[in-house]
Amino acid sequence: MQYTGVLTKMRTELEDPIQYYLIFESDFINMNQLLNKKIQIEFVKYQCLGCGKNKKIFRQGYCYDDFYNKPQVGDWVMRPELSTAHLDIEDRDIEFEKKAQLQPHIVYLANSSNVKVGVTRKSQIPTRWIDQGAHEAIEIVEVPNRYLAGITEVALKEKVADKTNWRTMLKNEIVDENLVEFKNKLKDFIPEEVKEYFIENGKETEIHFPVLQYPNKLKSLNLEKTPEFTGVLKGIKGQYLIFEDNTVFNVRNNEGYVVNMKIF
Structure with a gap:
């Protein structure tokens, strides 16, 4: 076939x-x-x-x-703190950017190779976690636009990683963490304008992948x-x-x- x-x-x-x-x-x-x-x-x-x-x-x-021209790959995609649609300021295409940026976003913790902080649109939960190979994840805040999510990620990544070690993730050399406790420890470091969006009663999502044999070398x-x-x-x-x-x-x-x- x-x-x-x-x-x-x-x-x-x-x-x-x-x-x-x-x-x-x-x-x-x-x-x-x-x-x-x-x-x-x-x-x-x-x-x-x-x-x-x-x-x-x-x-x-x-x-x-x-x-370097399409709005789908503007700098704000990888660096959400650069979002400007909430100010009615265009980067490449203001209509596209308003549609993408001015919607609910989630700042989360995901454990793939280590616990990391990340940002995604609410509509992309749990897809984003799956794409990163996370075996557990939890939401920290839900905010109304991408900019607020971005400044939260910037603040929190001073306390927790924002990258995944893809080799460790694929070898399944992972350690389970209590993400509820992890999240609560980060609460005081959330920017003041975002504190009201903190999710108090969140639960971990567990994810299992279809793997019969993990690689020992890559x-x-x-x-x-x-x-x-x-x-x-x-x-x-x-x-x-x-x-x-x-x-x-x-x-x-x-x-x-x-x-x-x-x-x-």
Whole structure:
């Protein structure tokens, strides 16, 4: 069986374990059903998520020109404290930015390789946690716009990490933490204008991933260096496919790449 399409991040459903779906233009694959099956991934060409052209992908699925022009990849996306839509100030496209920034956002703690603080739209809970490979997570505050979430993250990351060690996450070298206690210790460091949005009675969300075998060493698949790869799928965690030979493939990092995928 063979599928062809442009890669975008896998869609997920919060079940036990997480259900993963790879969506192509005219088809989709439930990736959980491919565990223990041999898969071949072949790089065909680029297809920018912005212009749709066969132009080398620069970052986040976009070619160089679109990365520096499209509102979907403005600086405020990675650095929410730079959001300005609440001030009616445009970055690249004020209508897009108002729609994206002026909606409820969550500042959260997630434990993937260590406890880290992060920001996402409320509508992206728990998707964001799943994408990061977190086995447990909890909400800290719910605020009405992205800017308030951003300044909260900036304040809290002086006390807790804001990065995930992806190697530790994929090896499953993890330690459970009491995130309720962790959250309560951070309460005093939340900016004054955000304190009223603190979530007092939050509970941890536990997440289980479909992994049959964790890698003990990691080899990251780069489609430009290795345009064709074949391996037996042993697990899925975060946005990574984990193969029997310890190769891992980050689907999200390869957005905008058109591939042939063959299942044996």
